[in-house]
C-alpha cells in the first residue's frame with residue numbers, strides 16, 4: 001500500500017513537473033507543438049524565438065568541441081534524402097523496425113518493448129492485444145513525377161550513413177590519414193510508433209554524430225578516448241552535474257560490434273539515453289562496398305602492409321533535441337526562498353539556470369524609464385557588436401522584467417538608469433545570485449564576455 005502511494009506520488013510529481021515545463025516552453029516561445037492551430041501533429045515540435053537560439057547554440061558548442069577544436073575531425077553537411085540503396089545497404093530498409101501491437105478494446109497502439117506489463121494495454125488494462133508485428137520506422141517519400149515503388153526514397157533515419165558513403169571523397173579532399181573522424185549535424189526522421197515525453201521521442205529530430213575511422217587494433221583505445229571526451233562535453237561544456245549522468249552498457253551487441261554504451265541523464269520521468277557511443281566494426285563500410293561495388297571508396301590502402309582494409313568505426317551519436325530537453329529539465333527551478341512572503345504563492349520565481357553560453361538571451365538591456373530608450377539602444381548595439389545575444393525590454397516594472405528574463409534563462413540583466421548619464425555605469429543583475437553590481441559601460445562587453453565564457 002505504502003509502495004503504491006509512493007509510486008502514485010512519483011507519477012504525479014513527474015506529470016506535474018513536465019506539465020509546468022511544457023507550459024513554460026510554450027508561454028515563453030521556447031518549444032511548442034507543430035501545426036497547433038490544426039490540433040497539433042504528434043511527434044513534431046517547433047522551436048520558437050527563445051528555442052531556436054538555444055538549439056543553435058548547443059549545436060554550435062558541439063561543432064566547436066568536436067570539429068573546430070580538433071585537427072583530426074572534419075565536418076560534413078549532406079542531403080537528407082540519399083540514393084535509396086544507401087538504406088538498403090545499411091540494413092534500415094529490411095531491419096529498422098519496432099514491434100507494435102494494437103489494443104482491440106481502446107484502439108491505442110503500443111511499442112511491444114515499452115509495455116510496462118507485457119501483454120497488457122497501459123491505457124485501459126485490457127489483455128485483448130493484437131499479435132505483435134514489425135513496423136518499419138523509415139519515413140518514405142517519392143522522388144520524380146511518378147509515385148510508384150521505383151521512385152520511392154527515404155528521409156534519412158540517422159545522419160551517419162552519408163558520412164560512410166562520402167568517406168573516400170572527404171579523405172582525399174582533406175588528405176586525412178587514419179585515424180580521423182567525420183562529423184555531421186542535422187535532421188533525422190523516424191516514424192516512431194509512440195512519440196512521448198515532450199521532445200524526448202519525436203518523429204523529426206536533430207542528431208549530432210561523429211564517425212571515427214581507425215585501425216581495428218587500436219579501436220578499443222579510441223572507444224575509451226571518445227567516452228572521456230563525450231563525458232567532458234556534458235559536464236564541462238554544458239555544465240550538467242556529474243551525479244545526474246551515468247553510463248549504461250549494452251549487453252546485447254550486434255555481431256560486428258565490440259562495445260556499446262549510452263550516456264543517460266536522470267530525466268524527471270527516469271534515467272534515459274541522450275547519447276550512444278558505438279563500436280561499429282567494419283560493418284557499414286563493408287556493406288557499402290558490397291552494395292555499391294566501390295570497394296576502393298570504402299577502404300584504405302596501407303602503404304606499409306601494401307594492403308587495403310575497411311576501416312573500423314567508433315561512433316558518438318547524440319540527439320540535439322534530447323540534449324535541449326535535458327538542459328531545460330536540469331535548469332528549471334521554482335525559487336521560493338528568494339522571494340518568500342507569507343501566504344503568497346504567486347511569488348514563486350520560475351527560473352531557468354541555463355549556462356550563459358547557450359542561453360537564448362545572454363544579456364537583457366532594460367532602460368529604467370522609456371525616456372532612456374535612445375542611450376539604452378546604443379548600449380545594446382555595443383553588446384551586439386561583441387557577439388552577445390541581447391534583448392531590449394522597456395515594458396512593465398523592472399521587477400516584472402527580471403521575472404520574464406528569469407523564465408527564459410537570461411543570465412544577465414543590464415539596467416540603464418538616470419544615474420548612468422553621470423557615472424557612465426549600469427547595473428548588472430545576475431540571474432542565479434540576484435546580486436547587482438555597478439559596471440562601467442566601457443568595460444561592460446568585456447565583463448559580460450568573460451562571465452559568459454568562463
Ligand code: GAP
Nearest residue numbers: 158160200201202205274275276317318319322
Ligand atoms: N547512428 C546511431 C544512431 O542513430 P540511436 O541510438 O538510434 O543511434 C542516437 O540514436 C541518438 O539520437 C539517441 O541517443 C538520441 O539522443 C537521438 N534519438 C534517437 N531517436 C530519437 C527520437 N525519436 N527523438 C529524439 N531523439 C532521438
